[in-house]
Amino acid sequence: MKPTQTHPFDKKLFQDNVKRHLNVTYATTVESASPHVWYLAMAKAMAEMTMLNLLETEQDERVIKAKSVNYLSLEFLIGRLTGNNLISLGLYDEINDAMQELGHSLTDLLEEERDPSLGNGGLGRLAACFMDSCAAMEYPTVGYGLHYEYGLFKQSFKDCQQKEAPDAWQGIEGYPWEVARPELKQDIGFYGHVDVEYIDGEERRTWVPGMKVQAMPWDLPIVGYENNTVYPLRLWEARAIAPFSLESFNNGNYFEAQHALIDADNITKVLYPNDNHEKGKTLRLMQQYFHSAASMGDILRRHKAAGFSLDELPDYETIQLNDTHPTIAIPELMRILMDEQAMPWDQAWGICSRTFAYTNHTLLPEALESWDESLIQRLLPRHMEIIYEINRRFLLEVSAKWPGDVSKQQKLSVIQEGFHRMVRMANLCVVGAYAVNGVAALHSDLVKRHLFPDFHELYPDRLTNVTNGITPRRWLKFCNPDLSNLISEKIGDEWPAHLEQLEKIADYADDSEFQEQFMAVKKANKQRLADWVQEHMGIELNPDAIFDVQIKRLHEYKRQHLNMLYMLSLYHRLKTDDSFDMHPRVFFFGAKAAPGYYLAKEIIYAINKIAETVNADPQINDKLKVVFIPDYRVSIAEIVIPAADVSEQISTAGKEASGTGNMKLALNGALTVGTMDGANVEIREEVGDDNIYIFGLDVDGVDELRANGYNPYDCYQADPLLKASLDLLAGETFTPGEPGKLRATYESLLNGGDPYLVLADFASYVQAQEAIDHDYRDIQVWAKKAILNTALMGKFSSDRSIRDYVNRIWKLKPVKR
Ligand code: 26W
Secondary structure, three states, rough: OOOOOOOOOOHHHHHHHHHHHHHHHOOOOOOOOOOHHHHHHHHHHHHHHHHHHHHHHHOOOOHHOOOEEEEOOOEOOOOOOOHHHHHOOHHHHHHHHHHHHOOOOOOHOOHHHOOOEEEOOHHHHHHHHHHHHHHHHHOEEEEEEEOEEEEOEEEEEEEOOEEEEEEOOOOOOOOOOOEEEEHHHHEEEOEEEEEEEOOOOOOEEEEEEEEEEEEEEEEEEEOOOOOOOEEEEEEEEEEOOOOOOOHHHHHHOOOOOOOOOHHHHHHEEEEOOOOOOOOOOOHHHHHHHHHHHHHHHHHHHHHHHHOOHHHHHHHEEEEEOOOOOOOHHHHHHHHHHHHHHOHHHHHHHHHHHHOOOOOOOOHHHHHOOOEEHHHHHHHHHEEEEEHHHHHHHHHHHHHEEEEEEHOHHHOOOOEEOOOEEEEEHHHHHHHHEEEEOOOOHHHHHHHHHHHHHHHHHHOOOOOOEOOOOOOOOHHHHHOOHHHHHHHHHHHOOOHHHOEEEEEHHHHOOHHHHHHHHHHHHHHHHHHHHEEEEHHHHOOOOOOEEEEEEEOOOOOOHHHHHHHHHHHHHHHHHHHOOOOOOOOEEEEEEEEEEOOOOOHHHHHHHHHHHHHHHHHHHHHOOEEEEEEEOOOOOOHHHHHHHHHHOEEOOOOOOOOOOOOOOOHHHHOOOOOEEOOOOOOOHHHHHHHHHHOOOOOOOOOOHHHHHHHHHHHHHHHHHHHHHHHHHHHHHHHHOOOOOOOOOOOHHHHHHHHHOOOOOOHHHHHHHHHHHHHHHHHHHHHHHHHHHHEEEEEEOOOOOOOOHHHHHHHHOOOOOOOOO
């Protein structure tokens, strides 16, 4: 046992606390409490322990006086906390035992927790892994996010189509792991006007908001792995200010502009479900400013309370912007320094421009945020003035560097000119931040070469790379206990905090006994997933089949439809070619589509329809099964990932910034079939060509094909297998009596120009899949490759990512407690 030293675990006391919470917090009794309430009471008792450490960390003089990172993100996809915190506290066995004595199975209780789904996908999950690593290595950190009442929608399928339902993640009893911090609440303004006055001949501008909203913080404990450190994940909830402001009501401000219908508490009502698509809605900008302003206020409060001056801000606080979503924090800091602290511009900018760093997570043009100038003007009039001034001064720099070059100014300007003037948030970030990073080597290279080439020329030291990572605590130790134990037997149990040590199991890659043990663990994990699918979906699966997994948001660039076309090709061959043989395979999908994304929903519908037919076809004889797991989320990933043989990472080259599911799957011994995209490139570097299945066009190939004029019909006509597979979508094989119901994808690929080059990569993809089928049949060959994947994933620990941030950007020192 490695409990935290400051508060040793006392089983009897813990059990008493659980029972006390049953009685006092949840008003029930040991005799009548449901399993759900037992889970709540257990989690409350655990949360109490971590809250003590949170307060002690917060009040530790060494932490207060140290430089901290503030991770600003509109999304934190933390997943269930109870099981993970048991691991971090080092109390899994102790609490298992304590609950057993009380008559409850810990694994059952852990299943009672609902996922806090406060994020869409990769960006939000990355923020959660980073918090875990900061706490594990004790780099002083505060996470700032939003306390959405409804997380990412719950997905179900009705007649094979996606349906969305609200996700009230806290449940009626409330979430046991959070605590309100009312003493830290703040008021946040919106709308209104700017007052100008002159003091000693100096112009002073003051924003007079027309509306105020209260920001209430909720803290969730981020528990350091086997140490005494707990950092807060501070989530802001919007509330109407009570009592209703009679003053602003009387002076006519309250109902000005067009905000009369926006209730204060709407601001944090729901997480926007768009992933990689910007819609420009007012309420979204309100969320962003609400988040930025509350976080900025809290950071400055802490800084001041530590006894530091504003000039010292960059020495003690750094602020990482998780994509452009919190960009408005930059003009907010300028406003506070100038208008509230009476600082001159140069001094304020000197502080501001050494405080923020920005991470870019996407190159997709439709995901790059730009806001209507008129919208910012109305909602945040003073911030718009400051943005103009930042831009005016910046353009002077540009014209000094490129005298007379108007096109450079147009390209780099924070303001996009035109009929509708827009504020480009990415440009504002690059101008205002001291560091800008992409999230994988290839991606950062494309950021420099394609997204910001002129910025790179102007500020050659600003752009850098930090390759993403994943926390090995949740994504191996917790989710795959059998593999964890097998590894620990061989190399000891230090690897969860030093993932590079996994390399030592490469020594056993050829050891047939270890191969057998490794594959036995995989088989048991496959059986666990098969049981889950049987219980929840009524589909029977063969655990000896290849478990082929694609789990990620549904998007054309991720090309779930390429995977689907391959399934169709197998179906076609099984039905038409008696000599065709294949190892049985189960195709797993987990994916939510943004509710307004038509084609993504059509692809879900098509895969579900194909599944219906294929799974019921006796002629297929269980060679092929298709399972679309509904409501994919962190807790589902924890079951699927340990059971995967094949990891589908098949985005169009240049489109997936990094990917992190690719890392989780490889770490758990799945082999990647993937393109030369995102972090796949670096995974290949680590595991070697023999242990990954790379296919398709690379970035240069994509550019070349496009430059030469791509016509998907050429592929369609030239490849009979592709033609046969695609034609299945146009007919009625999967929608008997209703031909053409699956046509949407077919149309997009053939007549819509196939924007993500699915057809261009099809033949190469089929080849890679055939190599997989071939290699899997020799279980020793496969076992060796799988073991080497686990062994060689050390680089992708988020601990390494955080160390890179610390060394290249943040410049922090750990405070070991
Ligand atoms: C404003 C709409 C919107 C919402 C979310 C635009 C963009 C986003 C995110 C930036 C999308 C996202 O999650 N990107 C993913 O970030 C991961 C973490 O860096 C990467 O691993 C993924 O490749 C990238 O798609």
